[in-house]
Amino acid sequence: MPASRTTTTLPPPHTDVLIVGAGPVGLALAVSLRQLDVDHVLIDRDDGPRTGSRAAALQPRSLEYLERIGVAQRLVAAGERGQGFRVHDRERTLLHASYAGLDTPYPYVLLASQETTERHLLRRLRELGGTAYRGHRFLGFTPDFPGITAVVARPDGSLRSVRARYLVGCDGLHSAVRTAAGIGFPGEAPEQLFALADVRLAPGADGLAQDGTTFFLSRAGMLLLSPLADGQHRVVTPAAPGSGTLGTLGPADIERLVAERGPLTGSIRVAEVVSASTYRVQERVAERFRRGPVFLAGDAAHTHSPAGGQGMNTGIQDAGNLAWKLHTVLTGAAPDELLDSYHEERHPVAAELVAFTSHVARLATLRDPDAGQRRNDLLAAAAATPGIPGWVAAKLAQLDTGYAREPGDGSPRVGERVSPLSVPQASLRWTLALPGRGQQEHVQQQGALTVRHVPGLRTPLLVRPDGHLAAHGVPSEPAEVLSGLDRYLPLPTPR
Numbered sequence: 001m002p003a004s005r006t007t008t009t010l011p012p013p014h015t016d017v018l019i020v021g022a023g024p025v026g027l028a029l030a031v032s033l034r035q036l037d038v039d040h041v042l043i044d045r046d047d048g049p050r051t052g053s054r055a056a057a058l059q060p061r062s063l064e065y066l067e068r069i070g071v072a073q074r075l076v077a078a079g080e081r082g083q084g085f086r087v088h089d090r091e092r093t094l095l096h097a098s099y100a101g102l103d104t105p106y107p108y109v110l111l112a113s114q115e116t117t118e119r120h121l122l123r124r125l126r127e128l129g130g131t132a133y134r135g136h137r138f139l140g141f142t143p144d145f146p147g148i149t150a151v152v153a154r155p156d157g158s159l160r161s162v163r164a165r166y167l168v169g170c171d172g173l174h175s176a177v178r179t180a181a182g183i184g185f186p187g188e189a190p191e192q193l194f195a196l197a198d199v200r201l202a203p204g205a206d207g208l209a210q211d212g213t214t215f216f217l218s219r220a221g222m223l224l225l226s227p228l229a230d231g232q233h234r235v236v237t238p239a240a241p242g243s244g245t246l247g248t249l250g251p252a253d254i255e256r257l258v259a260e261r262g263p264l265t266g267s268i269r270v271a272e273v274v275s276a277s278t279y280r281v282q283e284r285v286a287e288r289f290r291r292g293p294v295f296l297a298g299d300a301a302h303t304h305s306p307a308g309g310q311g312m313n314t315g316i317q318d319a320g321n322l323a324w325k326l327h328t329v330l331t332g333a334a335p336d337e338l339l340d341s342y343h344e345e346r347h348p349v350a351a352e353l354v355a356f357t358s359h360v361a362r363l364a365t366l367r368d369p370d371a372g373q374r375r376n377d378l379l380a381a382a383a384a385t386p387g388i389p390g391w392v393a394a395k396l397a398q399l400d401t402g403y404a405r406e407p408g409d410g411s412p413r414v415g416e417r418v419s420p421l422s423v424p425q426a427s428l429r430w431t432l433a434l435p436g437r438g439q440q441e442h443v444q445q446q447g448a449l450t451v452r453h454v455p456g457l458r459t460p461l462l463v464r465p466d467g468h469l470a471a472h473g474v475p476s477e478p479a480e481v482l483s484g485l486d487r488y489l490p491l492p493t494p495r
């Protein structure tokens with residue numbers, strides 16, 4: 001798999017979907033569309049996947065989706081399994097959000113660099129016959145009913161027009177697609193400067209450094225210590241404005257910070273600083289995730305504190321939500337209004353995520369030591385309440401993300417995630433789960449449906465290609481479900 005290259009072949013002049021940005025989100029969308037046989041063009045201004053420290057972990061919910069597009073198993077083989085998250089005050093455990101008991105086939109945080117994730121997505125795209133046009137920069141678009149015509153600068157500087165029915169901006173924080181579509185990106189950049197270093201520890205590091213991702217909240221301040229893939233560790237801590245950066249500090253400075261804020265016992269020696277940088281947190285959500293034929297996904301649509309490892313993972317879920325809807329509309333199986341539900345479902349998820357990570361980051365960086373002590377005592381008391389650590393783990397794992405609108409009555413709610421452990425789901429197909437006959441699960445394919453007889457199930461369920469419940473109590477005759485599939489789509493209710 002070549003690491004990088006510009007693409008000198010011309011992108012086609014017409015396509016159904018133009019995807020701008022081949023980061024993890026654009027790649028996940030392109031692989032999904034390719035798997036669904038949706039005509040698309042993927043462009044990126046860069047020559048290849050970016051190196052350097054960014055997302056370091058895949059959450060279980062992402063792995064569930066990546067399994068559907070044929071990437072999860074390889075990533076699991078390439079990465080390492082982390083146990084979840086801990087919050088500590090020095091040696092004292094305040095909260096342990098273990099993933100071990102989570103209701104998912106992937107009850108762990110998969111430690112894999114963002115570069116590894118992107119390389120495996122790209123490999124899958126190529127296997128399916130797809131490609132990323134590298135060195136191609138999106139400059140702008142003009143409306144061209146019912147779609148758009150985009151202007152793209154090629155590697156040699158020449159311009160090319162690409163006409164598309166739909167345009168998806170997966171082009172990151174400073175999205176040119178978002179700007180060209182005139183979509184606002186309100187929010188703020190709080191006064192939070194973080195220093196981040198990826199290091200190699202000397203042999204014999206304290207057990208806490210090996211145990212999993214740990215947030216230390218001590219009187220001296222916050223520090224995150226997390227194992228990464230490839231035997232490295234990530235250290236993240238607030239940097240005082242104007243105080244210099246970890247980029248200018250050596251191993252001894254990092255050892256001092258860990259000694260001040262991290263575990264009390266044991267010794268942590270830094271053998272090598274692999275990379276170091278500072279970043280300023282931005283907390284923003286695009287006003288709309290759709291405007292006419294234009295969509296935003298990933299960091300182009302939302303950005304927030306990286307604490308908790310959610311950004312890339314949320315973007316992958318955006319791609320999963322949008323891909324099957326584009327396919328359904330482009331094959332004529334649903335009206336264009338189905339695509340409005342992309343904004344309706346994903347915007348609240350992003351808004352809630354930004355609020356949640358903002359709250360966590362503010363609590364974690366309290367400057368007053370007494371307020372910090374009260375926070376720690378409250379956290380320890382809350383964590384002792386049965387159910388709370390599991391709730392936190394499910395939230396960070398993104399297993400609780402859903403689109404249910406109706407209050408629950410105990411039965412699965414439309415829009416909620418359906419665990420693959422209770423109803424196995426494969427590929428980007430709809431699943432009709434029927435109450436099982438006997439102990440064995442029976443599977444058959446019928447049109448767009450995979451029909452499963454699931455032992456122990458009480459009522460027929462229809463599950464969407466992105467793993468969310470479309471309807472319960474549906475007819476048990478597959479042909480009847482198929483002919484009335486539009487009844488189970490998240491379409492706006494007629495007034």
Ligand SMILES: Cc1cc2nc3c(=O)[nH]c(=O)nc-3n(C[C@H](O)[C@H](O)[C@H](O)COP(=O)(O)OP(=O)(O)OC[C@H]3O[C@@H](n4cnc5c(N)ncnc54)[C@H](O)[C@@H]3O)c2cc1C
Nearest residue numbers: 021023025045055056138171172298299309310311312313
């Ligand atoms: C320090 C740090 C740590 C992080 N840790 C985590 C973590 O642990 N877990 C997590 O989930 N997330 C984490 N994140 C966030 C994560 O890196 C992002 O959420 C993720 O990269 C978003 O993916 P994306 O595909 O939306 O955008 P990007 O990765 O930014 O990709 C956008 C792509 O668009 C291309 N592009 C941009 N403009 C144009 C244009 N005009 N024309 C053509 N192409 C264009 C770019 O070249 C790029 O390839 C972290 C981020 C940082 C900075």
